[in-house]
Amino acid sequence: MKDPEMLDRDGEDGGAPILRICGASKAFGGVQALENVSFEVSQGMILGMIGPNGAGKTTLFNLISGLYPPDAGRIFFNEEEIQRLPTHQRVRMGIARTFQNLALFENMNVLENVMVGQHVRTRCGFWGAIARTTGVRREEAACRENALALLDMVGLVDQALKPSADLPFGWQRLLEIARALASRPRVLLLDEPASGLNALETGRLGDLILAIRNQGITIVLVEHDMSLTMSVSDRIIVLDQGRVLASGTPEEIQTHSAVRTAYLGEHCEQR
Amino acid sequence: MQELLQYIFSGLTNGAIYAVIALGFSILYGATRLINFAHGEFVMLGALGLITLWQGLKIPLAIALVLAVLGVALIGFLFERLAIRTVSRPEPIVLIIITVGASIFLRGVGMLVWGKDAHSAPAFFSFAPIDVMGAKLLAQSIWILVVVVALTFALHAFFKKTLVGKAMTAASISKKAAWLTGIPYEWMILLAFVLSTATGAVAGVIITPITMCSYDMGTLLGLKGFCSAMLGGLGSLWGALAGGIVLGVLESLGAGFLSSGYKDAIAFGLLLAILYIRPSGIFGAKDLHRF
Amino acid sequence: MTQSSLHETVRIGLLTGAVAAAGILFDNAYHIQVLVFIGINTILTLGLNLLMGYTGQISLGHAAFYGIGAYTSAILTVHFQFSPWAALFPSLGLAVLVALIVGIPTLKLSGYYLAMGTLGFGMIVFIVFRELDFWTGGSSGLAGIPSLKIGSVDLMSGRNFYYLVWGAVLGTLVVSRRLIESRVGRALRSIHGSEHAAMAIGVNTQAYKLQVFVFSAFLAALAGFLYAHCIGFISPGSFDFMASVRMVTMVVIGGMASIWGALLGASLLTLLPEWLHAFADYEMIVYGLILMLVMIFLPQGLLRGLLDIYERSRNA
Numbered sequence: 001m002k003d004p005e006m007l008d009r010d011g012e013d014g015g016a017p018i019l020r021i022c023g024a025s026k027a028f029g030g031v032q033a034l035e036n037v038s039f040e041v042s043q044g045m046i047l048g049m050i051g052p053n054g055a056g057k058t059t060l061f062n063l064i065s066g067l068y069p070p071d072a073g074r075i076f077f078n079e080e081e082i083q084r085l086p087t088h089q090r091v092r093m094g095i096a097r098t099f100q101n102l103a104l105f106e107n108m109n110v111l112e113n114v115m116v117g118q119h120v121r122t123r124c125g126f127w128g129a130i131a132r133t134t135g136v137r138r139e140e141a142a143c144r145e146n147a148l149a150l151l152d153m154v155g156l157v158d159q160a161l162k163p164s165a166d167l168p169f170g171w172q173r174l175l176e177i178a179r180a181l182a183s184r185p186r187v188l189l190l191d192e193p194a195s196g197l198n199a200l201e202t203g204r205l206g207d208l209i210l211a212i213r214n215q216g217i218t219i220v221l222v223e224h225d226m227s228l229t230m231s232v233s234d235r236i237i238v239l240d241q242g243r244v245l246a247s248g249t250p251e252e253i254q255t256h257s258a259v260r261t262a263y264l265g266e267h268c269e270q271r
Numbered sequence: 272m273q274e275l276l277q278y279i280f281s282g283l284t285n286g287a288i289y290a291v292i293a294l295g296f297s298i299l300y301g302a303t304r305l306i307n308f309a310h311g312e313f314v315m316l317g318a319l320g321l322i323t324l325w326q327g328l329k330i331p332l333a334i335a336l337v338l339a340v341l342g343v344a345l346i347g348f349l350f351e352r353l354a355i356r357t358v359s360r361p362e363p364i365v366l367i368i369i370t371v372g373a374s375i376f377l378r379g380v381g382m383l384v385w386g387k388d389a390h391s392a393p394a395f396f397s398f399a400p401i402d403v404m405g406a407k408l409l410a411q412s413i414w415i416l417v418v419v420v421a422l423t424f425a426l427h428a429f430f431k432k433t434l435v436g437k438a439m440t441a442a443s444i445s446k447k448a449a450w451l452t453g454i455p456y457e458w459m460i461l462l463a464f465v466l467s468t469a470t471g472a473v474a475g476v477i478i479t480p481i482t483m484c485s486y487d488m489g490t491l492l493g494l495k496g497f498c499s500a501m502l503g504g505l506g507s508l509w510g511a512l513a514g515g516i517v518l519g520v521l522e523s524l525g526a527g528f529l530s531s532g533y534k535d536a537i538a539f540g541l542l543l544a545i546l547y548i549r550p551s552g553i554f555g556a557k558d559l560h561r562f
Numbered sequence: 563m564t565q566s567s568l569h570e571t572v573r574i575g576l577l578t579g580a581v582a583a584a585g586i587l588f589d590n591a592y593h594i595q596v597l598v599f600i601g602i603n604t605i606l607t608l609g610l611n612l613l614m615g616y617t618g619q620i621s622l623g624h625a626a627f628y629g630i631g632a633y634t635s636a637i638l639t640v641h642f643q644f645s646p647w648a649a650l651f652p653s654l655g656l657a658v659l660v661a662l663i664v665g666i667p668t669l670k671l672s673g674y675y676l677a678m679g680t681l682g683f684g685m686i687v688f689i690v691f692r693e694l695d696f697w698t699g700g701s702s703g704l705a706g707i708p709s710l711k712i713g714s715v716d717l718m719s720g721r722n723f724y725y726l727v728w729g730a731v732l733g734t735l736v737v738s739r740r741l742i743e744s745r746v747g748r749a750l751r752s753i754h755g756s757e758h759a760a761m762a763i764g765v766n767t768q769a770y771k772l773q774v775f776v777f778s779a780f781l782a783a784l785a786g787f788l789y790a791h792c793i794g795f796i797s798p799g800s801f802d803f804m805a806s807v808r809m810v811t812m813v814v815i816g817g818m819a820s821i822w823g824a825l826l827g828a829s830l831l832t833l834l835p836e837w838l839h840a841f842a843d844y845e846m847i848v849y850g851l852i853l854m855l856v857m858i859f860l861p862q863g864l865l866r867g868l869l870d871i872y873e874r875s876r877n878a
Contacts, residue, residue, distance in 0.1 A: 065762055091764030103762070105755030107819065108748070116748040120764035126773055129744035130737050140744070183764055306674040357858050363673035364620050368814055369857045371622065371677075375807055376850025383843065490803060494685065497678060532693040539682040539689075546679045547667040 017076075018043045018218050019064070019095075019187055024073035024083075026059055033059040035242040036073070041187070046209065046219045048233030048250070050226070055239040057222040058100055061189050064220075065097045066090045077187070092120040094186035098176045098193060100222075106165040110156060110175055113164050114147035117182030150178040154208065170201040177208065187218045194225045206232050230254065273405035278527040279520055280403075284412040284481065286519020287419040291474035292496025293503065293511035294426060295467045301430075301506040302443045302463035305366055309350070309374035311493020313468040315381055317343045317475025318484040322390045332395060340472040346377075347468025351461050374489070381486030389483035415477050422473065423512045426466075430508070439463060491535060495522075498542040570739055573822070574732065581728045585721050594724050596836055598792060601727035602785045603828035607812040608734050608821065609781030614810070615818030616742060617774050618754030619669065620677045623684020624809050627779040629691055629801030630657045631786025636707045636796055637697050646710045646791050657783030661776040669771040672757070684806050691798040703797025710791050718792075727788055734781060738821055741777075750774055751819070804846070811849050814856050817863020826865055 017040035026034040034056040041047045049057050063070050066087035075083040082090055105113050122143055128136045151157040154174040159167060164175060173193055180188055190209070194202045202225060209232050213219055223229045229236065230250040238245040238259050246256045253259055295310055317339055324335035354369055355361075398410035430436040442449040442459040449456050474492070478484070499518045503510025518538060526534035588594055610624050634653040638644040644652075668679045691698050698704055709718035710726070717723045741747050749770050752760040760767050790796050808831065816827025834848070835841040841848070860867025 067758060067761070086766070087761040088764045088766040091762070097762055099759065099762070103756045103759035105752050105759065107751055107755045112748060112751075115745075116752045116765075117763050119745065119749055119752075122745050124745040126741070126746055126777075129741050129746045132740050132744075136744070143745070179763060306678070308677070354854050354858065359858075360861055363677075364614070364618060365857050365861060367620055367622075367674060367677045368810065369854050371807060371810070372850045372853025372857065374850070375804070375846045376854065379844065379846030379848075379850055382846065494678075494682065498682075501678075530693075533689060536686050536689045539686045542682045543668075543679060543686075546671055546675055546682075 016043055017041060018078055019220070020076040020079075021060070021064070022074045022076070024060070024063055024070045024075065026056075026063060026068070026071050032242050034063070034070075037239070037242070037244055038073075039237055039244060039247060041218055041220060044213065044216060044218055045234040046213050046221060046232050048229040048236040049220060049222045049239060050224075050229055050236060050253075051239035051245070054241075056242040057239055058191060059242075060239070061097060061191055061220075061222065064090075064189060065095060088120070091183050091185075094184070095189070096180040096183045096185035096187070097189035098173075098180050098191055100191040100195070102169075102172055102176060104164045104172055104176055104179070106163070108164060109161050110151065110164050110167065111144070111147055111160040113175055114150050114178050114182050115143050117150075117179035118143050118146060118184075120183050147182065150181055151175075153181075153211075154178045170197045173197065173205075174208070177212075181212065181217075185217060187220065188212065190219060190221045190223070192222055192224060194223055194228050202228055274527070275524075276404055276406035278523045280406055280408050280412060282520035282523030283516060284409070284415055284519070285523060286499075286516040287412075287415045288474055288478050288492075288515070289495050289499040289518050290419050290512045290515025291422060291470060291477070292492055293499035293515050294423065294508060295470040295474070296497055296500040297503075297506050297508055297511045298426065298470060299463050299467035300500070302439045303460050304443065305355075306370075306497070306505075307373075307464075307467065308367060308370040308493070309377055309489075310467070310471055310496065311489030311491070312374050312377035312381070313343050313347060313471035313489075314475040314478075314492050314496075315484070315486060315489035316346060316377065317472030318479050318488065319381060319385045319390060319475075319486070320472070321476040321479050322392050322484060323385070326390075326392055336476055339476050340469050343472030343475070344465045344469035347464050347471075348461065350468070351464035355460075355464070356457070374493070378486055378489060381489075385486055387486065389485040391483050392479040394480045409481075411480050415481075418473070418477055419512065419515075422470070423508055426470075427508050435462070494542070495538045498538045498545070501542060501545045574736060574739070577735070577825075578732055581725075581732065585724055585728075588721075594721055596832065598724050598727050600829050600832045601724075601731045602789050602792070603812060603832050604731050604825050605734050605781055605785040605788075606809050607816065607824040607828045608738050609778035609785075610809050611813045611816070611818065611821070611824045612738060612741070612750070613774050613778040614813050615820065615823075616747065616754060617750040617771060619672075619771055619775070620810075621680040621775075621778075622677050622803070622806050622810065623680040623682070623687070624778070624782055625801040625803070625805035626684045626687035627657045627661060627782035628786040628789070628805065628809075629687060629796075629798075630660060631783025632790035632796050632801070633691060633698060633704070633786075634783075635787045636704050636790045639708050640704060640706055641697065646708055650787055653787050654780055654783050657779045657786075658776055661779035662772070665772045665775040665779075669768065669775055681803070681806075684803060688798055688802050691801060698798070701798060703795055703799075705795045707790050707794045707796065709794065723792060727792075730784065730788065734784075735821060735825075742821065746770070746773075754819070807849060807853075811853055815852055815864050817866045818861075820863055820866065823863050823865055827863075830864075 019041040022038050024034055024037045037060065051057055062068055064075060066085060070083055074081055077090070077093055077095060082093070105116065108116065122139055124136045124139055148157055148160065151160055154177060156171060156175055156178065159171065164172065167175060177193065194205055197205060206228050209219060209221065221229060221233065233250055235247065236250055236253045237247045238253060246253060246259050248256065292310065292314055296306065299305055299307055320342055321335055321339040324330045324338055325332055330338065350373060354373055358365055358369065394411055395414065396410060400407040400409045430440055438454045439459045439462065442454050442456050446456055495518060499514035500511050502517055503514030518541065521541065522534055522537050525537040584597060588597065606628060610621065613619050613621055631653045634656050635646065635649040638649040638652060639646055664683055668676065668683065671679050692701055709716055711717060715722065717726055749765045752763065752765055753767050753770060757767055812827035812831050813824065815830060816823030816825070835845065838844070856864060862870065
């Protein structure tokens with residue numbers, strides 16, 4: 001399953017962490033959503049993050065992408081401290097994300113959603129837009145080409161001019177991934193990308209995730225679908241009640257007793 | 272000293288009225304997270320309605336008061352049914368425009384029914400003003416303060432002690448959870464509108480003896496009521512009361528010692544200051560955001 | 563060039579032709595006057611539509627900027643004998659400055675709070691117009707505002723002012739169009755779609771909201787400048803809360819996020835009072851009903867909404 005070439009590259013980088021979370025904590029009112037969470041993500045890996053609902057996975061994504069600041073702790077991207085930077089700067093640095101409950105721009109068509117995803121990689125400003133110089137036109141054309149290429153990659157190029165809200169749910173998920181990729185991220189945070197997808201779609205999603213990693217993009221994957229997470233992840237972190245319960249390779253996690261009782265056991269019983 | 276006291280008295284009276292209007296905003300916001308830009312117009316309808324019933328139709332005061340409040344509550348009922356319930360996309364920007372539309376509409380109706388002239392009503396009772404260190408405290412003012420405090424107590428009891436009141440609070444916290452526990456969510460919204468507009472009407476009827484009433488009185492009163500509600504923390508009943516009094520006294524002192532022309536600007540300046548600095552209100556808890 | 567923008571170029575060409583033709587065909591001074599007001603209102607509506615329709619940020623106090631444009635130029639020309647053209651830049655500049663100062667804190671608000679904040683701001687500016695009577699003439703207004711001249715040609719004579727206003731309208735249309743169809747326009751629309759998602763794809767939402775707010779204030783001030791020099795007299799009543807509501811109604815009726823809708827909304831609501839005899843008594847009822855009915859039944863605006871209904875009935 002794992003691409004040997006990628007593993008080599010991983011070795012070349014010496015496994016330098018591209019993302020490092022040090023003691024992150026966050027509380028909402030009386031609820032401690034995250035408590036002293038620390039971990040690292042090495043360049044080029046797929047990190048799976050699992051845990052029951054309310055374990056703090058989405059909160060962690062929001063801290064990394066900057067929707068709100070942590071109460072305590074530090075976040076490093078490429079050894080640069082980022083926890084005080086606004087979201088848009090983090091995207092510019094190379095952190096992109098998708099949302100658990102889809103956040104497409106329903107007032108735009110499919111193509112425009114991916115074009116706007118390139119916001120941080122394009123430059124045209126207020127005056128440029130009004131003057132519409134040749135440089136601006138060229139950038140616009142390139143932006144459109146890029147967007148079409150990304151749509152092609154996720155298989156939605158035929159839907160380019162449809163309103164995004166008209167796409168079936170599974171395709172909307174793919175569109176959101178294409179939009180996130182449009183910002184040319186170095187780290188991609190995927191928040192439950194398989195939820196609401198059928199088995200066939202989930203399988204294709206797994207291939208897409210591996211293909212994205214093969215382009216050198218590091219992925220953090222929050223996912224409830226165990227078989228998907230176990231099959232694509234290089235390492236897995238288990239969160240429970242805002243703390244890191246365990247971390248290791250998929251094999252280690254599957255045999256970890258605390259994890260089995262806290263999470264997998266419960267999960268299996270539901271099935 | 273006498274002058275200062277007089278300003279404070281008149282500020283208290285106005286503030287009590289702002290407080291009642293603020294209560295209306297807070298009831299609705301507490302239950303629905305919605306702000307009704309037409310709230311001031313319900314105050315106007317209450318005031319002018321009372322004047323017509325009492326002075327025009329010679330209905331005894333007590334009955335006229337009840338009829339005016341009930342009549343406005345009925346309009347609030349229709350407003351929710353016809354204009355709010357029917358919205359297909361209940362986003363804030365849509366609801367803002369609809370309630371602004373309702374505000375202009377009701378004002379237009381008010382102008383057609385009552386004309387452009389101001390109306391007034393005689394005092395409800397004829398007691399001599401009380402003399403406090405040379406400053407006059409009108410019996411009407413005391414009556415208004417009593418009504419306001421009683422109303423706040425009653426609403427507080429309603430939301431904390433009765434099943435319906437608790438259900439309304441629950442529905443505002445989570446629509447889904449309320450629905451699962453069998454709370455008729457839509458009825459709760461309707462009830463919030465009726466209660467809120469009736470409270471607006473109460474504010475309207477109690478000011479008829481102390482101010483000139485006209486079709487366009489609602490905008491300013493509504494905004495000042497909103498400002499009071501924000502001061503006290505939107506959604507809080509006691510905060511509304513405190514916010515109203517604070518605004519009333521500040522405004523009265525400002526008008527007395529600075530300039531009466533800019534009196535209204537004080538409320539708006541205060542409103543902007545709160546919105547910018549502490550949108551959860553001076554007395555309110557800080558808002559929490561979860562995504 | 564894409565097909566849609568080619569389409570737009572044709573439309574703008576057609577409009578230019580229509581403007582020129584109307585200028586030649588209408589010789590009645592009253593008709594020309596009405597067309598001038600339609601033009602001024604179109605500039606206002608285009609500006610507010612960029613803010614409200616495209617970016618999703620409501621302003622219930624936009625008449626303040628309209629008033630700042632009008633009063634600044636009026637005061638400079640009446641009290642300080644500025645030539646109107648020399649007063650243009652301070653007028654626009656002041657509106658831009660005020661928009662910047664007010665916009666930075668105000669645009670951090672959203673939804674109802676933003677609406678209340680802008681409403682409060684509009685009220686304060688209105689009160690200032692009314693109370694600063696030494697400069698503004700207070701409630702009774704400011705008269706004797708000179709008309710615009712180019713060299714020795716008085717733009718108020720004949721159709722000159724009509725061409726000036728509609729030239730500005732066409733310019734505003736083209737600029738708005740270009741803005742919307744650019745990276746900037748997409749960023750603005752993403753804020754309307756979902757502010758969190760917009761941030762998450764790297765849009766500096768505060769900066770963009772501020773930019774579009776300032777630009778719409780600029781356009782409102784431009785409209786105010788034209789208005790003041792067109793009728794030569796201004797009073798606070800033209801810039802009160804109802805004026806802001808009128809602007810919102812024009813945006814709503816034409817359809818939020820529609821440039822051509824702005825033209826339609828401004829035309830309809832400028833013509834309505836001219837058509838309806840004794841409209842003044844019913845103005846508020848009509849505006850209120852329009853706002854409620856359009857938002858309830860045709861939230862896409864009158865034009866789009868009616869077209870949708872027509873298509874549905876044809877398909878049914």
